[in-house]
Amino acid sequence: MNPWFWMPVWVVCMVVGVACVAVPASAAEWVAAYTAEFRNEKDVSDHWWTRSSKAEIADGKLVLTPGGRRGRLGTYLYSHKFPGSVRVEAVLSVPPNIRSRDINFELLLHADVPVGTYERRGYEFQFRSRGSSCRLRRGRRTLKSASGESFRLASDKTYHILAERDDGQISLSIDGKQILSVTDDSPLESPVMNLVGLTGSRCTLRVEKFVVSVRKDRPKDVIDLTVVPAGPRITVTGPAMCARGYAAKHGLFDGCPHLAIYALDGTPGIKAEFDRIMDRFYPEKGLDVDEAVKLLEKFDEHLKYYIVPGPLANKDHTEHDYPSRILSVTGTFFERHGKKWIAATKIEPAKITYPAKMLAPDKPFVMPDAEPLILKVTDTLTLRCIKLPPGRYLRGSPFYEHPRWQDETPHEVVLTKPFYMSEIPITQEMFEAVVGKNPSKKIPGAWKTTRDRGFAERFRHKVPDEGPDFAVEHAEWADIQEFCRKLSERNGRTVRVPTEGEWEYAARVGTSSPCFTEKYLEQRSFIGDVEGRCEPVKRHKPNAWGLYDMVKSGWELVSDYKLDNVREKQVDPQGPPRRAAANHGSGPLRRTKGGCYYGDTHLNLHGACDELGNNEEGIMIFRVVVEAE
Incomplete structure (x- = not known):
C-alpha cells in the first residue's frame, strides 16, 4: 500500500x-x-x-x-x-x-x-x-x-x-x-x-x-472552597453579579460560577480605600481610555471580592447571574490564591450613592468640525450631519457601574477614520419620501417564534405615532438599506447605518467615563416610547457634540449582528459575521442602542432587532452615518 x-x-x-x-x-x-x-x-x-x-x-x-x-x-x-x-x-x-x-x-x-x-x-x-x-x-x-x-x-x-x-x-x-x-x-x-x-x-x-x-x-x-480560615469580620456594599460577568479578558475568570462584588462602601477601611482610588485615579475632567483601564485595574486589585459558595450565596448568585444588583455582604474575610474572599453570614439588598464627578455630564476631549455636512433627502428636505473625529474609547460598561448587564464587557475600541453622523434619527417624512412607505403606521408581525405571538405587539402604542417629524419606527432592514442606497446616489457619498462602535463613541462624545443614567436627564427624550409619551425628534438638548436624541425610550439600530461584547481591543470593528449572530427564532439579530430597559437608560446598554424591524426590548428607530472623503 x-x-x-x-x-x-x-x-x-x-x-x-x-x-x-x-x-x-x-x-x-x-x-x-x-x-x-x-x-x-x-x-x-x-x-x-x-x-x-x-x-x-x-x-x-x-x-x-x-x-x-x-x-x-x-x-x-x-x-x-x-x-x-x-x-x-x-x-x-x-x-x-x-x-x-x-x-x-x-x-x-x-x-x-x-x-x-x-x-x-x-x-x-x-x-x-x-x-x-x-x-x-x-x-x-x-x-x-x-x-x-x-x-x-x-x-x-x-x-x-x-x-x-x-x-x-x-x-x-x-x-x-x-x-x-x-x-x-x-x-x-x-x-x-x-x-x-x-x-x-x-x-x-x-x-x-x-x-x-x-x-x-x-x-x-x-x-x-467550603473550608474557611479564620479572619476578620467585614461588611462590603456595592454592585454584585456572577464573577463570569466581571472578567475583562478571556481566561481571567476561572470557570466557577461564584458571586463577586465591587466594594464601593462598607467598613471604614474599605470606604477609605475607595475614596483614595477615586481621588488619585478619577480626574475631574472625566476618563480617557487609558485612565478608565487604570481605574478598573485598581478596583480589581483592591476592591473586588468573591463570595464563598453556599446556600446563602447560591440563592443570590442565581438571581444575579445576568444583571447586577447592589448588595451589602457581611462575613469572614480571607485571601486565597491571590483573591479576596468573604464567607457570607448575611446578604441583603442595599443602596449606594456614586461620587458627584462620576455623575457629571461628559466633557469631550476634542470637538467635531464646525462645518456640518448637509445631505439632500429630496428637493425640499435636508439632513444635517456632524463630522466626528477619530479616536479611542472604552466601550461597554465598567464593572463598578450599576445597573449593568453581563454582556456589556468593557474593552478598548479604536476608530481610525472620521465620519459624519446625522444629528437626529430618520423621520417618517424623510423615510416615506425616499422609500415610499411608512412602517410606523402598521403593527409589526409576531417577534420570535410562533409560540410567542404578540411579543412585538406588547411594545406598540395603542395609537401609532404618525407625523412628519416623528422618528420612523420598525423599518425592515431591506428598506433601510434601500433608503441608504438612494441617499448615497443622490449625494454622491456613502450613506449607511452606523456600526455599534461608531454609535457608542458618538453618544459618549469620545469619552470613557461611566454611563450613569443621571448624566443624561436633560438629553433624554421619549422618541419610540412604548407608553404613549412618544414625541417628535429634536425636542431636548443635544449632547456635547451636537447630536440629538441619543438617549431615549426607543432603540437605535446599528449594523453589527448581535453577540456579546468581545474581551479584547478592537480596531474599526464591524461586529461578528452573520453566521455567528444570536437568533431567537426570527432570524439573525442585529444590535440596537440607546433605549430604555426595565427603567434603565445608559448608552452602553444594547438590545436586539430582527431584520423585519421587530425589536426585542421595545421600538426600533435608526439614524445614518456618512463616510468622510
Whole structure:
C-alpha cells in the first residue's frame, strides 16, 4: 500500500492536537475528594449551583428537571475546584416518561459556565440517543465519537459512568466497558477550567451517585472552597453579579460560577480605600481610555471580592447571574490564591450613592468640525450631519457601574477614520419620501417564534405615532438599506447605518467615563416610547457634540449582528459575521442602542432587532452615518 495513503488522516489529527489512538485508562491511584449525599435539599444547596432548571431530592436521588423557555438543565459542583487531573463516577438514569429521542445530556470535566453567548470551553462528554451515542468535545471541536455499536441510551435504565482526565489522557467507561479513550497533545491548562457538572436539554436526569476523585499523589488537585480560615469580620456594599460577568479578558475568570462584588462602601477601611482610588485615579475632567483601564485595574486589585459558595450565596448568585444588583455582604474575610474572599453570614439588598464627578455630564476631549455636512433627502428636505473625529474609547460598561448587564464587557475600541453622523434619527417624512412607505403606521408581525405571538405587539402604542417629524419606527432592514442606497446616489457619498462602535463613541462624545443614567436627564427624550409619551425628534438638548436624541425610550439600530461584547481591543470593528449572530427564532439579530430597559437608560446598554424591524426590548428607530472623503 502507498505509505502516503494515510497522510490526510495523520494531518487532520495533528491539526486538532489530538492523537487519534486508543489508549488504556490511567493506572494512577485515585482518592475521593467529594462524594455527593443526596439526602435532603441542603445537600444540594450547599454544594451545587443549578442554572435554568430545577434540582430536588426524591427517593435518595438528585432529580434534575429542565426549565426555561428552551428546556435546558445545568448543575455544577461549585463548592470544589479541580484544576488538575480528575475522575468522575456517576450513576444516573432517565425517567421512563422521557422519549428515547429526547435523551440529551452532557457530563463536564474541566469545564466552565459560558459567559452570555460564548461557547463553553473545556471537556464534555455528550450523550445522545440519536446519531453518535457519545462523543468527547473540547469547546466546539469533537475530539472523538463512539461508534453506534458501543452502546445505546434508553429510558428507565441505570448507567454507571466513569469519566477520567489524567493530564492529556481522557477516557470514558459505561457499565465497565470502555467507550472512548484519547490523548490530547495540548491539554487544557489549569486553573482556568475546573468545574465538573451535568447539563442537557429536554431531558430529566435522576442522579443516584456522584463521586469526584483526584490522584493520590496530587492532593492539591482539589480546592475545597467550603473550608474557611479564620479572619476578620467585614461588611462590603456595592454592585454584585456572577464573577463570569466581571472578567475583562478571556481566561481571567476561572470557570466557577461564584458571586463577586465591587466594594464601593462598607467598613471604614474599605470606604477609605475607595475614596483614595477615586481621588488619585478619577480626574475631574472625566476618563480617557487609558485612565478608565487604570481605574478598573485598581478596583480589581483592591476592591473586588468573591463570595464563598453556599446556600446563602447560591440563592443570590442565581438571581444575579445576568444583571447586577447592589448588595451589602457581611462575613469572614480571607485571601486565597491571590483573591479576596468573604464567607457570607448575611446578604441583603442595599443602596449606594456614586461620587458627584462620576455623575457629571461628559466633557469631550476634542470637538467635531464646525462645518456640518448637509445631505439632500429630496428637493425640499435636508439632513444635517456632524463630522466626528477619530479616536479611542472604552466601550461597554465598567464593572463598578450599576445597573449593568453581563454582556456589556468593557474593552478598548479604536476608530481610525472620521465620519459624519446625522444629528437626529430618520423621520417618517424623510423615510416615506425616499422609500415610499411608512412602517410606523402598521403593527409589526409576531417577534420570535410562533409560540410567542404578540411579543412585538406588547411594545406598540395603542395609537401609532404618525407625523412628519416623528422618528420612523420598525423599518425592515431591506428598506433601510434601500433608503441608504438612494441617499448615497443622490449625494454622491456613502450613506449607511452606523456600526455599534461608531454609535457608542458618538453618544459618549469620545469619552470613557461611566454611563450613569443621571448624566443624561436633560438629553433624554421619549422618541419610540412604548407608553404613549412618544414625541417628535429634536425636542431636548443635544449632547456635547451636537447630536440629538441619543438617549431615549426607543432603540437605535446599528449594523453589527448581535453577540456579546468581545474581551479584547478592537480596531474599526464591524461586529461578528452573520453566521455567528444570536437568533431567537426570527432570524439573525442585529444590535440596537440607546433605549430604555426595565427603567434603565445608559448608552452602553444594547438590545436586539430582527431584520423585519421587530425589536426585542421595545421600538426600533435608526439614524445614518456618512463616510468622510
